[in-house]
Structures are given as structure tokens and as C-alpha cells.
Amino acid sequence: DSGVTQTPKHLITATGQRVTLRCSPRSGDLSVYWYQQSLDQGLQFLIQYYNGEERAKGNILERFSAQQFPDLHSELNLSSLELGDSALYFCASSKGTATNTDTQYFGPGTRLTVL
Amino acid sequence: AQTVTQSQPEMSVQEAETVTLSCTYDTSESNYYLFWYKQPPSRQMILVIRQEAYKQQNATENRFSVNFQKAAKSFSLKISDSQLGDTAMYFCAFILSGSARQLTFGSGTQLTVLP
Secondary structure, eight states, X not given: OOSOEEEOXXXXXXXXXXXXXXXXXXTTXXXXXXXXXXXXXXXXXXXXXXXXXXXXXXXXXXXXXXXXXXXXXXXXXXXSOOGGGOEEEEEEEEOOOSSOOOOOEEOOOEEEEEO | OOXXXXXXXXXXXXXXXXXXEOXXXXXXXXXXXXXXXXXXXXXXXXXXXXXXXXXXXOOXXXXXXXXXXXXXTEEEEEEOSOOGGGOEEEEEEEEESSSSOOOXXXXXXXXXXXX
């Protein structure tokens, strides 16, 4: 158990809908990262938050957004869902110090299926 | 941009034998970190081992060790005394030193340990 929690484990929805994925980082970690794992694209970085502020953006679609709350949990919002958004979405966390590169620990993932 | 290449999509090894998984990467930077993560059938991403590029000594974690060749940009993972529980997808990952950095993953190697 990495200490990172994600809910829900599975999500099945229809095209055009909106969903919210939730992540709670390890105790003491300030950075949260979101990754998407799909069969055709592999593991791709979406976005990073550090202590409530957006720090880095990767290949995140405009239909997707995220935020990190004062209690450091994070939510990834996916809207106008398409079949191609079906994937495993991982959250990872790290201490996120100003100068060091910290190891990222991953949550169990949320499996999203868009029908 | 950094890239990570895993040229072996699938490998198999007999239980108790030793196997080596290959990974090469491309970067123009000199300060970075390399990781191996494993993803068993449960789909959880589990950290296996971490290597700092500035360290000449190869990292070791129990049965897992790496052969880090910085000049060749090569980072292979050796698993000794393979166990059935080692069956998983193994991902090599790269991250630049400093804050606000995201992992870049290879495409993965599916390792099957045979009884």
C-alpha cells in the first residue's frame, strides 16, 4: 500500500457525460500528479499540483481540468467524455520540495470506461 | 524532450533464474533520476528501484539491481532468483532533477515468471 488513495476504483459512464476522480496524497506529501494510462498512448503525464497551485501541465485535453484543495486532496474533472477517454487514471504524490526530485508513489488508479 | 525506450515488449524466465530487462533513454541534461516501476495484474504501480544519475554506484534493492551506464544512456534491471510474484509489466521511467518535474515512461516490458 503506497498510502495514496483514489476513488472510485471503477467508473462506467456514457459519452458526453462529466465525471470527477478523487485522490488523497500520502501524509506529508504536497505534490500531486495525474497520469493517464491507455492502450494506445501508454502512460502519459497530465498535470501536477504543488500545495494547491498548478506547477506543470502535460498532454491534458481542454475538456479535462484539475484542482488541489487546502487539505491537499486533488480532483480530476473530465467532461464531454469520448470513447477514447476510456483509460486507467493514476494519481501519484511526492513531498515536492523546492529543489529535490522526489520519488512519486502511485495510487491504485481509477478505471474509467466510456460507453 | 526526453524519451525512454524499452525494446523488449515481452520476456519470460524460469522461476529461480535471473533475467535482465533493458531500457535506454535520451536526454541532453546531466542531472536526472531513473526508476523502474512494476505493474502486476492488479494494475497498481509499484516502485522497484531508483537511481540518481550523479551516483556511479548501481542501486540495489534485495533481488533487484540495475546496471546504469550513463555514457551509453542505458539503465537495465536485473532480477535475481525470480519468483512467480515478479510476473508484471515493468516500466522504466525518467525524471529531470529539480522541482515540478514529471515522469516520462517507456512502453513497458511484460515479464512472465514460469513455474
